[in-house]
Amino acid sequence: MSGVTREASEGPVLDVRDLVVSFGGRRVVDGVSLRVAAGECVAIVGESGSGKSVTARSVVGLAGEGARVSASTLRVAGQDVLSLSGRRLRRLRGGVVGLIAQDALVSLDPLRPVGREIGDTLALHTDLDAAARRARTVALLERVGLPDAELRAGQRPGQLSGGQRQRALIASGIAADPRLVIADEPTTALDQPVQAGVLRLLGQLRDEGTAVLLISHDLSVVTGIADRVLVMTDGVVVEEGTPTEVFERPRHPYTRKLVDAVPAGRARGALLSGGGAAAPPSAADVERRDDRSLSADEPSNPTFDGAGGSDEGVLVEARGVSRVFHVGGREIVAADDVSFTLRAGRTLGLVGESGSGKSTTARLLLGLEHPDAGEVTLLGEPWNPLQEARRRPRRHLIGAVFQDALSSFDPRWTVGAVLADAITRGRSLRPGPVRTQIADLLDTVGLDPALAARRPLHLSGGQRQRVSVARALAAEPRVLVLDEPVSALDVSVQAQVLDLLDRLQRERDLAYLLITHDLGVALHMSDDLAVMQEGRIVEQGPASTLFEDAEHPYARQLRDAVRL
Amino acid sequence: MPGNRHWLLLRAGGVLFVLWAAATITFFALRLVPGDPAEAILGGPGSQAGPEALAQVRREYGLDQPLAVQYLTYLGRLVTGDLGQSYSLHKPVLTAIGEQFGATLTLALVSLALAWALACGLAAWSVRGGRIAWAIGSGLELVAAAVPHFWLATVLILFFSLTLGILPPVSVPGPLGIVLPALTLAIPLAGFLGQVMRESLLTAMESPFVTTARARGESEVRIFWRHTLRHAAIPAVGLSGWAFGSLISGAVVVESVFARQGLGRSLLSAVQLRDVTLVTGIVLVVALAYAVMTLVTDLADRVIDPRTRAVAE
Numbered sequence: 001m002s003g004v005t006r007e008a009s010e011g012p013v014l015d016v017r018d019l020v021v022s023f024g025g026r027r028v029v030d031g032v033s034l035r036v037a038a039g040e041c042v043a044i045v046g047e048s049g050s051g052k053s054v055t056a057r058s059v060v061g062l063a064g065e066g067a068r069v070s071a072s073t074l075r076v077a078g079q080d081v082l083s084l085s086g087r088r089l090r091r092l093r094g095g096v097v098g099l100i101a102q103d104a105l106v107s108l109d110p111l112r113p114v115g116r117e118i119g120d121t122l123a124l125h126t127d128l129d130a131a132a133r134r135a136r137t138v139a140l141l142e143r144v145g146l147p148d149a150e151l152r153a154g155q156r157p158g159q160l161s162g163g164q165r166q167r168a169l170i171a172s173g174i175a176a177d178p179r180l181v182i183a184d185e186p187t188t189a190l191d192q193p194v195q196a197g198v199l200r201l202l203g204q205l206r207d208e209g210t211a212v213l214l215i216s217h218d219l220s221v222v223t224g225i226a227d228r229v230l231v232m233t234d235g236v237v238v239e240e241g242t243p244t245e246v247f248e249r250p251r252h253p254y255t256r257k258l259v260d261a262v263p264a265g266r267a268r269g270a271l272l273s274g275g276g277a278a279a280p281p282s283a284a285d286v287e288r289r290d291d292r293s294l295s296a297d298e299p300s301n302p303t304f305d306g307a308g309g310s311d312e313g314v315l316v317e318a319r320g321v322s323r324v325f326h327v328g329g330r331e332i333v334a335a336d337d338v339s340f341t342l343r344a345g346r347t348l349g350l351v352g353e354s355g356s357g358k359s360t361t362a363r364l365l366l367g368l369e370h371p372d373a374g375e376v377t378l379l380g381e382p383w384n385p386l387q388e389a390r391r392r393p394r395r396h397l398i399g400a401v402f403q404d405a406l407s408s409f410d411p412r413w414t415v416g417a418v419l420a421d422a423i424t425r426g427r428s429l430r431p432g433p434v435r436t437q438i439a440d441l442l443d444t445v446g447l448d449p450a451l452a453a454r455r456p457l458h459l460s461g462g463q464r465q466r467v468s469v470a471r472a473l474a475a476e477p478r479v480l481v482l483d484e485p486v487s488a489l490d491v492s493v494q495a496q497v498l499d500l501l502d503r504l505q506r507e508r509d510l511a512y513l514l515i516t517h518d519l520g521v522a523l524h525m526s527d528d529l530a531v532m533q534e535g536r537i538v539e540q541g542p543a544s545t546l547f548e549d550a551e552h553p554y555a556r557q558l559r560d561a562v563r564l
Numbered sequence: 565m566p567g568n569r570h571w572l573l574l575r576a577g578g579v580l581f582v583l584w585a586a587a588t589i590t591f592f593a594l595r596l597v598p599g600d601p602a603e604a605i606l607g608g609p610g611s612q613a614g615p616e617a618l619a620q621v622r623r624e625y626g627l628d629q630p631l632a633v634q635y636l637t638y639l640g641r642l643v644t645g646d647l648g649q650s651y652s653l654h655k656p657v658l659t660a661i662g663e664q665f666g667a668t669l670t671l672a673l674v675s676l677a678l679a680w681a682l683a684c685g686l687a688a689w690s691v692r693g694g695r696i697a698w699a700i701g702s703g704l705e706l707v708a709a710a711v712p713h714f715w716l717a718t719v720l721i722l723f724f725s726l727t728l729g730i731l732p733p734v735s736v737p738g739p740l741g742i743v744l745p746a747l748t749l750a751i752p753l754a755g756f757l758g759q760v761m762r763e764s765l766l767t768a769m770e771s772p773f774v775t776t777a778r779a780r781g782e783s784e785v786r787i788f789w790r791h792t793l794r795h796a797a798i799p800a801v802g803l804s805g806w807a808f809g810s811l812i813s814g815a816v817v818v819e820s821v822f823a824r825q826g827l828g829r830s831l832l833s834a835v836q837l838r839d840v841t842l843v844t845g846i847v848l849v850v851a852l853a854y855a856v857m858t859l860v861t862d863l864a865d866r867v868i869d870p871r872t873r874a875v876a877e
Contacts, residue, residue, distance in 0.1 A: 057775075060779055062775060062778055062779060086783075090781040090782070090783060091781060092781070093778065093779050093780060093781040094779065094780035094781035094782075095781060097779075098779075099775075099776070099779035099780075101772055101775060101776055101779075102772075103772065106771060106772045106773060107772040107773055107775070107776045108773055108776065109773045109776075109777070109791050110773070110871065111794055111795065111868070111869055111870065111871070112791075117776075117780075120777075120780060120782065120790075121780045121781070124780060124781045124782065125781060156870060156871070158871055169776070172776070172780065173779075173780075
């Protein structure tokens with residue numbers, strides 16, 4: 001065993017050549033080669049279905065049930081993975097290779113304390129006794145940056161925050177000091193500052209001499225940490241190089257598409273999908289955008305109350321809105337003295353970590369939640385609080401698009417039925433005009449009108465989100481609430497949906513309230529930004545300058561996370 | 565944990581409510597049955613008791629009082645633990661039940677344990693054995709869940725007692741005597757439990773945390789015992805409270821077929837003899853056992869799935 005390790009320490013820790021993985025005759029990974037040396041971080045970037053996760057899992061023989069794996073070389077620390085038997089493969093897993101999966105809420109057993117999961121790795125791969133394992137577990141949790149490690153070790157994943165449990169999952173992956181760490185989407189579903197912390201931790205591991213294989217769909221995640229990047233699509237590596245080479249001088253068209261799709265750092269109104277630089281925006285667009293940035297720069301007052309001094313284009317005004325929830329005798333202030341204005345043709349981006357009150361604010365705006373104090377007006381008239389019966393005639397003026405399009409549709413309804421329901425709003429209309437309107441709506445959101453006959457389950461994620469946009473438009477609203485509208489989508493699809501939303505706003509002069517945890521999306525889409533923390537808006541102002549003169553520590557933290 | 569005590573008190577209150585409801589429903593339901601209870605006490609309609617004897621019995625048992633007074637007296641006695649006298653057995657109901665309760669409780673618990681073992685084994689085997697094992701497993705469960713107790717009892721007697729001759733056809737004292745009655749009750753229950761378990765076992769086995777456990781180097785056996793079984797057990801444990809109740813009602817049939825002593829047989833004969841106090845007493849004891857068992861399964865659920873505690877607090 002020691003001879004094998006010594007021999008391996010000279011070559012790469014992971015050496016994969018011509019890896020082919022197929023499921024029932026379908027090739028999911030087709031001839032992938034990659035090497036990761038000790039102290040190096042290699043990232044595989046690709047969208048869902050690109051084969052990146054299967055590639056990573058093949059390394060520990062966990063490609064999945066029914067997978068046929070072959071390769072001319074598949075060696076980890078000098079051991080040929082394909083020829084390893086059950087017991088020796090299990091010594092490799094956890095001992096030599098640590099796998100860190102995404103979403104620790106489900107990747108750690110929800111019924112067991114996280115400390116037990118870490119202790120299990122130690123029990124399998126070390127000779128430590130129970131007391132030593134406990135001490136080691138606490139030390140590991142401290143190492144991954146969990147405060148109160150002793151207490152946390154006794155808590156279950158559901159009792160920890162997203163960042164805490166992701167750190168605990170990393171601790172269970174690195175417990176036995178593996179030489180290779182595979183991190184499969186380790187930061188998905190985490191808020192940006194938390195994400196940055198997890199990435200720093202992985203960088204630290206690499207600096208200590210561990211080989212790191214990072215899998216991600218998000219280009220911006222890997223730029224700061226990876227030494228080399230592989231771009232995968234359809235089971236093939238189409239581009240390989242340093243992050244700078246890949247992102248600044250992409251050679252393959254697919255890479256270019258991916259790079260263009262990243263909203264972070266892209267000007268408001270710039271097209272994210274389709275052709276990138278090849279499709280310059282029209283002169284009128286540019287002019288319009290310039291108008292916008294001018295007006296956005298105008299107010300010097302960072303609280304942004306009554307910006308521009310006029311009521312022009314004001315559709316919605318929230319003044320001092322508060323909402324308190326009583327949960328088990330405790331008071332949770334979900335919205336605390338929240339004030340903002342939505343104007344025609346403009347987007348207010350609402351950012352903040354999960355639980356900061358973004359969604360409650362959206363629900364207050366939609367009239368789904370009763371405010372304990374303050375009020376929301378719509379077109380200058382009272383909106384919330386107001387009796388639902390009096391609100392109903394104007395409900396159609398505010399539409400909403402949610403994150404999970406699939407669960408917001410009745411799965412038994414066809415797309416046409418979903419849209420017809422939104423168009424008629426309970427009125428009885430003649431079927432002919434309704435059908436025409438359905439076709440028009442689908443056309444507006446860039447879908448084939450023939451899709452009206454399909455059910456949501458048979459659509460792709462991007463198509464579904466387009467249908468929810470179409471549904472939101474059906475009632476001809478003036479205001480749209482977009483609650484994490486692209487969070488569940490791949491980057492290139494996300495780019496298309498964002499472009500669609502931007503176009504619709506310009507065509508229809510819509511006011512958007514955009515809720516997102518992704519600062520890149522928020523900065524790209526918003527004219528104005530509001531940062532929420534613990535129910536309060538802690539910073540508010542024009543998107544172009546907000547972070548430059550941010551005073552609140554949380555806003556600064558967010559800013560630093562984007563710059564990573 | 566303060567949340568635990570609060571929860572337990574609340575649930576104990578729930579048990580008392582169930583008992584009161586059971587007592588009330590039995591009291592009024594038995595009054596709706598045609599026939600004169602006084603006549604029944606004297607030996608049924610065929611006994612041709614004289615009017616004086618009937619009047620005396622009515623006085624003695626308070627049957628001449630208004631219904632509301634009878635009901636309140638009855639509740640008052642229950643609170644003091646007095647279940648009254650059995651007409652048919654000529655002894656206090658509590659004593660009569662005490663003699664029978666142990667046998668039925670043993671039978672129910674053994675059946676429940678047996679059903680769990682069968683369900684676990686079948687589910688674990690059929691989940692891991694590929695498509696054919698899956699089909700066989702679900703087929704067996706369906707058949708097991710569908711067979712009636714009396715038919716199964718007969719088949720088991722024919723096979724084990726008459727053909728093989730290894731087990732007694734009627735219940736004899738000792739551990740051998742309980743095997744066939746317990747199997748009769750356990751097999752259909754195992755079918756139900758197995759169906760629930762197999763689905764949840766499959767869900768658990770496909771969960772990401774199982775991938776994490778595999779990636780940590782755990783063997784499949786350890787993953788089964790440490791992770792998946794626990795997840796799969798949650799719905800089945802919940803079902804066991806209900807199952808225990810059905811086992812006691814199943815005991816009525818099984819105890820008769822195997823001529824086994826127990827509450828089920830006592831209940832049957834008490835109903836036939838219109839022994840109202842005994843029927844009421846047995847119903848109450850069964851309700852109590854049922855409520856306690858539900859409490860126990862809820863408690864077990866809180867141990868297996870700590871998340872339920874978090875919600876309750």
